[in-house]
Amino acid sequence: MSELPPLDAAVLPDGIRARMIPGINGLTMHVLEAGEPGAPCLLLLHGFPELAWSWRKVMPALAEAGYHVVAPDQRGYGRTTGWNADYDADLAPFRMLNLVRDQLGLVASLGLGHVEAVIGHDFGSPVAAWCALVRPDVFRRVALMSAPFAGPPSLPEEAPPRAPAVDVHAALAALERPRKHYQWYYSERSANEEMWRCPQGVHAFLRAYYHMKSADWPGNKPFPLAGWTAEALARLPTYYVMDLGRGMAETVAPEMPDANAIAACQWLPDSELAVYAEEYGRTGFQGGLQWYRCRTTGLFEAEAQVFAGRTIDVPSIFIAGGSDWGIEQTPGALRRMRELACTRLDGVHLVEGAGHWVQQEQPEQVIDLLLSWLG
Numbered sequence: 001m002s003e004l005p006p007l008d009a010a011v012l013p014d015g016i017r018a019r020m021i022p023g024i025n026g027l028t029m030h031v032l033e034a035g036e037p038g039a040p041c042l043l044l045l046h047g048f049p050e051l052a053w054s055w056r057k058v059m060p061a062l063a064e065a066g067y068h069v070v071a072p073d074q075r076g077y078g079r080t081t082g083w084n085a086d087y088d089a090d091l092a093p094f095r096m097l098n099l100v101r102d103q104l105g106l107v108a109s110l111g112l113g114h115v116e117a118v119i120g121h122d123f124g125s126p127v128a129a130w131c132a133l134v135r136p137d138v139f140r141r142v143a144l145m146s147a148p149f150a151g152p153p154s155l156p157e158e159a160p161p162r163a164p165a166v167d168v169h170a171a172l173a174a175l176e177r178p179r180k181h182y183q184w185y186y187s188e189r190s191a192n193e194e195m196w197r198c199p200q201g202v203h204a205f206l207r208a209y210y211h212m213k214s215a216d217w218p219g220n221k222p223f224p225l226a227g228w229t230a231e232a233l234a235r236l237p238t239y240y241v242m243d244l245g246r247g248m249a250e251t252v253a254p255e256m257p258d259a260n261a262i263a264a265c266q267w268l269p270d271s272e273l274a275v276y277a278e279e280y281g282r283t284g285f286q287g288g289l290q291w292y293r294c295r296t297t298g299l300f301e302a303e304a305q306v307f308a309g310r311t312i313d314v315p316s317i318f319i320a321g322g323s324d325w326g327i328e329q330t331p332g333a334l335r336r337m338r339e340l341a342c343t344r345l346d347g348v349h350l351v352e353g354a355g356h357w358v359q360q361e362q363p364e365q366v367i368d369l370l371l372s373w374l375g
Contacts, residue, residue: 003020003028003081004020004030004079004081005020005079006018006019006020006030006079007030007032007053007079007275011275012032012056013056013057013059013060014060015034015059015060015063015064016032016033016034016056016059016060017032017033017034018030018031018032018033019031019033020079021106021109023109024102024105024106024109025098025101025102025105026082026083026093027075027080027081027082027083027102027105028080028081028082029072029073029080029102029106029109030052030072030073030078030079030080031052031070031071031072031073031106032052032053032055032056032059032070032071032072033068033069033070033071034059034060034062034063034068034069035062035063035064035066035067035068035069036063036068037068037110038068039066039067039068040066040067040068040115040116041067041068041069041070041107041110041112041115041116042062042067042068042069042070042115042116042117042118042119042374043070043071043103043106043107043115043117043118043119043139044058044059044069044070044071044119044120044124045071045072045074045103045118045119045120045121045124045125045127045128046071046073046074046077046121046122046124047120047121047122047123047124047125047146047147048122048123048288048289048291048292049206049209049276049280049285049288050077050121050122050276051073051077051078051275051276051279052071052072052073052078053078053275053276053279054071054121054357054359054360055069055071055359056272057359057360057363058359058363058366058367058370059071061363061367061371062367062370062371065371065374067116067374070106070110072102072103072106074099074102074124074127075093075094075098075099075102075287076094076286076287076288076290076291077279077283077287077288078279078283079279083287083290085283085284085286085287085290086286087189087192087286091290091293091294091297091299092299092300094290094291094293094294095294095299095300095303096126096127096130096294096300096304097130097134097300097303097304099127099130099291100127100130100131100134100135103118103127103131103139104131104135104138107138113138114137114138114139114140115138115139115140116140116141116374117139117140117141117142117143117374118131118132118139118141118142118143119142119143119145119370120142120143120144120145120147121145121146121147121358121359122145122146122147122326122356123147123288123291124145125144125145125146125147125148125149126147126149128142128143128144129142129144129149129312129341132312132314132316133152133307133310133311133312134307134310136312136313136314139314140314140315141314141315141316141373141374142312142314142315142316142317143316143317143318143319143370143373144316144317144318144319144337145318145319145320145358145359145366146319146320146321146324146326146327146356146358147326148318148327148330148333148334148336148337149312149333149337149341149342150330150332150333150336150337150340150341151310151311151336151337151340151341152304152305152307152308152309152310153301153304153305153308154305154308154309155305155308156305158308166229168181168228168229168230168233169181169184171229171230172230172233172234172241172244173244174230175230175231175234177234177243178243178244178245179230179233179234179241179242179243179244180241180242180243180244181233181240181241181242182239182240182241182242182248183292183295183296184296185242185247185248186248186289186292186293186296187289187292187293187296187297190247191247191248191285191289192284192285192286192289194247194248194249194250195247195248195249195285196280196281196284196285198247198249198250199249200249200253200256201277202277202280202281203273203274203277203281204253204256205248205249205252205253206273206276206277206280207256207257207262207270207273208252208253208255208256208257209239209248209252210268210273210357211252211255211256211257211261211265212237212239212252212255213239213324213325213355213356213357214267214268214321214323214354214355214356214357214361215321215322215323215353215354215355215361216257216261216265216355217255217355219237220237220323220324220325220355221323222323222324222325222327222328223328224328224331224334225328225331226331227331227332228330228331232331236325236329237325238251239251239252240325240329267357267360267361267362268357268360311340311341311342311343312341312342312343312344313343313344314344315344315346315373316342316344316345316346317345317346317347317349317369317370317373318337318342318345318347318348318349319349319351319358319366319369319370320349320350320351320354320358321350321351321353321354321355321356321357321358321361321362322350322351322352322353322354323353323354323355324350324354324355324356324358325356326356327350334348346373347373349369351365351366351369353365
């Protein structure tokens with residue numbers, strides 16, 4: 001993967017600058033920044049299919065409040081290089097503890113011993129959580145967005161004997177309307193090509209995908225699911241539990257908003273969507289999909305079990321859209337986060353008028369919540 005220049009200043013909002021930082025855990029990391037170096041630092045971690053660009057609406061206000069705000073393109077994404085997009089390449093660089101190592105390296109490269117807070121959205125939320133779990137001395141607060149953190153996996157030796165687990169994926173496929181879970185779809189060899197080379201093109205695919213997971217799509221009315229069973233999971237929207245024979249681009253295409261709806265979309269105008277489309281049009285999606293494969297293969301579960309029973313003991317907060325199914329997609333995760341995983345949870349805030357892309361859909365409310373929490 002050839003080295004790239006940082007994102008063109010012409011597309012960046014006032015107050016945000018971009019640069020490349022080489023030598024971070026094997027990566028040359030593309031970073032967006034706002035505010036003055038030397039001010040208390042906030043580290044912002046994006047999810048899938050997003051970029052450091054996803055924080056553009058909150059960075060200037062956080063900087064104006066006196067923070068040095070840093071948002072990297074994470075391993076596998078955007079203009080950060082040094083990772084391998086080959087489906088058959090070693091997955092170990094994408095495992096959770098190495099993603100934490102990436103952020104430790106970034107903090108060190110900034111000349112810092114700690115950051116005031118690490119803030120993660122979507123798949124950036126578990127990375128932020130693990131940062132705070134394993135290095136609370138470096139990551140002194142943690143804000144989680146859209147993906148609750150239920151804690152590290154338990155040791156199998158701690159679990160009471162029980163009946164053999166039902167294969168939920170076989171059960172989903174056997175439903176009258178056969179289904180499959182999106183994370184296991186994302187782990188298939190064909191997923192990247194089906195999204196990257198889809199008939200409608202990357203721009204239209206992302207428009208439909210972002211729309212369908214936002215508060216603009218009327219189907220997003222989340223409620224708690226009964227459990228991790230095929231019957232319960234099948235109640236999720238099709239972007240989470242898909243029809244068995246369809247890929248993701250094919251799944252979201254029927255929900256593509258019309259031209260009037262696109263023109264009226266204030267939180268993601270086409271000019272801003274074009275930044276995502278250009279970056280993913282160049283890289284494809286496999287870098288981000290490798291993260292899902294680390295989870296679904298279970299290859300690194302034993303390593304994570306070293307931290308079984310450990311809690312996040314730094315101040316924490318959870319923010320999500322009131323119309324975000326992400327808070328309920330894993331049954332019981334929100335409850336476990338409240339009751340077990342985070343011992344100093346300062347609040348769970350569900351923002352009205354936002355779906356999954358909370359800091360893009362309702363940035364002012366997110367800014368207010370973060371600044372109030374940071375004190």
